[in-house]
Amino acid sequence: MNRLVLVRRGEGGIDALESAEDGTVVQTTRLPAAGLPGFVRAQGRRPVRWVWDDTTRWYPQLLDAGVRVERCWDLRLAHAVLRRSPFVDQAVLVGSDTPGWDGLQPVTVADPALFPLEDPADRLDPVAEHARQQAAVAASAERGRLGLLLAAEASGALVAAEMTHAGLPWRADVHGRLLTGLLGPRPASGQRPAVLERLLTEIRAAFAAPALNPDSPGDLLRGLQAAGLPVSDTRSWTLQELEHPGIPPLLEYKRLSRLHQANGWNWLDTWVRDGRFRSYFLPGGVVTGRWASNGGGALSVPTQIRPAAIADEGWRLVVADVAQLEPRVLAGMSRDDAMAEAARSRDLYQGMVAGGAVATRAEAKVGMLGAMYGGTRGESGRMMPRLTRRYPRAIGLVEEAARAGERGEVVHTLLGRGSPSPGGGSGDPDGLGEPGEQAGSPGDRDRRRRAWGRFTRNFVVQGTGAEWALCWLADLRNRLWRLGGTGRLEQRPHLVFFLHDEVVVHTPEQLADEVVEEVRRAAAEAGRLLFGSFPIDFPLDVAVVRSWADAD
DNA sequence: GCTCAGTGCGCC
DNA sequence: AAAGGGCGCACTGAGC
Structure with a gap:
């Protein structure tokens, strides 16, 4: 070379x-x-x-x-x-x-x-x-x-x-109609859209608070408490539990206000030009190796606005995502045969039920999430002994990563990405906390130690998952190029979006079926690159669609 | 006038 | 039903 x-x-x-x-x-x-x-x-x-x-x-x-x-x-x-x-x-x-x-x-x-x-x-x-x-x-x-x-x-x-x-193909006209349908006509800069104004009037009347500003968490909290509601925060899922005539319009206001602020007309003006949404992706932008993004919130494009992502005339979007990437990666990196067997099924959680580890799919899911994220209480905590007995290598790997983190040690992904050292590398072996945070009581220190253990536990799985996805992406990039004839990048099938375990390819319609094949081959190749001959499957959900919204 | 932490919520 | 891990972004409100 x-x-x-x-x-x-x-x-x-x-x-x-x-x-x-x-x-x-x-x-x-x-x-x-x-x-x-x-x-x-x-x-x-x-x-x-x-x-x-x-x-x-x-x-x-x-x-x-x-x-x-x-x-x-x-x-x-x-x-x-x-x-x-x-x-x-x-x-x-x-x-x-x-x-x-x-x-x-x-x-x-x-x-x-x-x-x-x-x-x-x-x-x-x-x-x-x-x-x-x-x-x-x-x-x-x-x-x-x-x-x-x-x-x-x-x-x-x-x-x-x-x-x-x-860029990701983006129809500003479709997006605009969607906004108008939900919020009313575009308001003057700095004004609330008509629908939000109407909801605001309703909310203020219901809580008998004519100056209430629901955009201010502090103001809203005081208003709710003054109305006799027993709340200590204003999160939507907290408010959902309350019985009060002001709550439904308030939740609707929050939902629409979020849309307006994050992905409204300003977003369109700023990020969509010439029929494309262009944001910046930052490989390695997250400590675990996941990508970050910069501009336009590309990593959290709400499903609400995905109908505006529409392929060009005569083109299609191929949308592919991996089912249950992280538990499959855990099975592969720990070489846990029993969990790999469960992963042979298209639905890994259902495979765990079939393997006799747990009684229901819901138990399998909550148990695995707990194992990978460190949930030890409640439902997922109760699952752990059974999972440990059935999948000793997989559960053992994340448990060992957690213990190592609690001891202040560095852990690493399958390919060797290291976790940050606790305390930001200050050399303080007990610095298991935020910079500037006081040492605190022994109880605080224990709490921080366990929190760092949850981080390192998740790091090895999330980070190795990111490595699988990167190999998938890299191999797919080359396959798409070979598929596409002689034109420039944007005249051939090309990647337009990537998010942790999902890709979107923009392709001429007549090549869409071949793109689907290449997406699958690239996934298989990524599995071989990371796990060699160990038998672990990475089944994909793939859809050929005009609009991203049609992929689900 | 500016920056910065906290809150809340979108995504995986 | 949420929690447990990782992010970006808009907004508020406090402090310089």
Whole structure:
């Protein structure tokens, strides 16, 4: 594999340094910034891994120029993984500019003119960092797993940039009609829509509080208490329990007000342009390795507005999600044969019932959620002894992760992503709490210890689930590209959305069935990459639809 | 005028 | 029926 390291030089120039297997530079090409797309294109079919400081600083411009990259090495993301991985000898990784790499942030602004004049990335040496990272991986006893994780992470970075570039097809007219139907006509800026005004009048009358502001939790709480209602918070599920004529309009107000504020006309104006919703996805943005997002709340697009996500004319959306990803991942990583057997069923929870572990599907679900999240009280707590007897390896793995966390130890995912150390790495072995929080009583300390154990318990499962999903996504990306002929990215089947265990592909209608096949093959491949020959299934729910809302 | 924590709620 | 894990975002209200 040819590796080409891209380095920004002063005055907008770029050096492309080609390195041999041993890391020595064999050729340097000096380019003007505008020459990069042509240079990348000129590599033709020669397999190249592009090495750069940070995908968000390079790839959007290439995509704008119509150039797709097959594979890359993202030094920022790789650095973040390696710095925390228990599989890595930090002495091999650390160099003089390590603090700079530690602090490097992704760029999420679309307009290059808004880039800071002084980019901290420009003070870092990508060639040296690349060499250190390769040495750190090579020196690791788990270089296979680490290498897979870093490759998947880099592919994820490419997918994230491509999804922002292509955008999720979004019909502003459909969205607008939906808003008008629920809220009334668009109000003047800063005004409440008519339907909210009407509900507000009703609420104020019911509680005999003519100035009540339901948008203010404090004001609302005082108003409810003044009306004689025994509440200490104003959450919807708390209010649901109350018998009072003001409650139904209040709940309706909260629901519609949320829609208006989070995904109303302002959201449309800000995030939807030219028929596409474009937000920024941040691979590795969450400590567990899940993605975060930035802009438009892409990771919580309410089902309420999904009818507006509609494929282009002659195109379709292929929507796929994994059923019960995390318990399946737990079965695989713990190599628990009994749980893998239950996972052979399309419904893993039903499989647990068939296997005799529990009596009902509801018990199976609540028990597994408790095992993975640390619920020890009530229903899920009562399930634990039976689950432990039937699935000793799976339950043992999460229990051990919880105990390790309580002892203040670092845990890691299957591929080697390490959990943060408790107390933010301050070196305080008892710092199992929030920074700045007082030591408190021994009871407080115990409580924090157990809370950290619940975090590490969940970390190993959620983080390995994220690794499976990343492998799925990376493999699918390549399969879609091979499927699509010769056009640009957005003229072929391409990914437009990803959320933890769900993907959406925008595809020409005549290729939709093939896309469905590739989505399934990629899922099977992800299972093989993570769990080898261990027999664990990842069945998908896949739908070919015009609108995202039709997938459920 | 600004930032920041708390509250509440959308998603998995 | 919620809880137990992870997020982003809008808004309020307090403090600088």
